Amino acid sequence: MSELVFFSGTMDCGKSTLALQMDYNHRRRGRRGVIFAKLDRAGSAMISSRLGLATEAVEVEDGLDFWDTVVRWLTAGESIDYLICDEAQFYTGEQVEGLARIVDELGIDVFCFGITSDFRTELFPGSKRLVELADRVQVLQVSALCWCGRRATHNARVIDGVMVVEGEQVVVGDTGTGAEVEYEVLCRRHYMRRMNSRAAALASATDDVLPFDLDVCPVIPPAGGAPGH
Template identity: 60%
Template sequence: MAELHFFTGTMDSGKSTLALQTNHNHAARGRVGHIFVTRDRAGRGLISSRLGLTHEAIEVDPGFSFWRHVVDTLTRGGRLDYLVCDEAQFYTGAQVEDLAKIVDELQLDVFAFGILTDFRTQLFPGSARLVELADRMHALQVEALCWCGKRATHNARTENGVMVVEGDVIVVGDIDQPTDPGQPTLAGVSEAETDVAYEVLCRQHHRRRLTAARARAVSLAPEQPLPFG
């Protein structure tokens, strides 16, 4: 029986790598699938892993219909056995419902990969709907680490080096790395105006807003107490 799988973890936990590996494993057994992605850091129509792996993919915009795409493919005589859907946290609730419908009505396996919560520690709408509808939910076994060495459980955003917990939910950036020079973010702000980066933290240091850079600054000023709160 076909199933809707949701693989989730923090940033830097290997989601895109596993998505590409999943596609490779199924394709190697003669199965035919399509890969989907949205807002990948490598650009439109690409899925990329921090290990350097890339693959062409179908870009999912807010108005994209998975159901229409699959039905049109099958109607034209194409073959489809499975879908690999990366960055699924950015999908709309309706798109996730389409994926569930494809599993139930067309018996195609769907493998979705995404972050569970945003930098505010709140569920992404797409991830929330996947938690509600998925047949199986998998927590990735590759644990990302906070700068302190503990397991990272939260995604943090920094703007111009300062951790923020408010703002637009979707802004393109990368872990410990600013956006490309001149590249507009999804919030319409260029890097010349705001240097956006992401970092994974344990709950304790996310709550204290203690990023790696701030921890280093504190360590260089021992007379200043650590920020508790």
């Protein structure tokens, strides 16, 4: 039986790596599939993992109709056994419904990969619809870790070293350092305290208390002076 499966987890837990591995395993057994991605860190029409693996993919634009696209390919004689859909949190609810229809009416497996909630802990539209419609929602077993060593459960947006909880829902960034917009995975405790790794390091360097004892992040003045200068 074909399935719509949603593989979910925080950033840094290996979702794209698993997507590429799954595609490899299915192709080895003679199955034919199509890889879709959206807003990948490597650029348009790509799927990449932080381990260095990458391959070409079909870019999912907001106006892409999965049902019409797949039916057109099948009508043209293409053979499709499965779809790999990475960064599925960015898909629209209508696109997820189209994927469910492909499973039910065409008998094609659809494997979606993505994070569930954004940096504000709010569900992405695509993830919300997948949780509602998927045959299975599978949380990845590889756990990303917070700076404190606990299992990370939340994705934090960091700008100039400071965690923020306001702004546009979709802003492309990475978990690497040096980017204008970075993302960091945190445990719930430190997410709620707005304490990312930089704030914890500053607190440890300037106070005689452990970062765990602080209720909030210290105020970090902008470069070049105190706040307001």
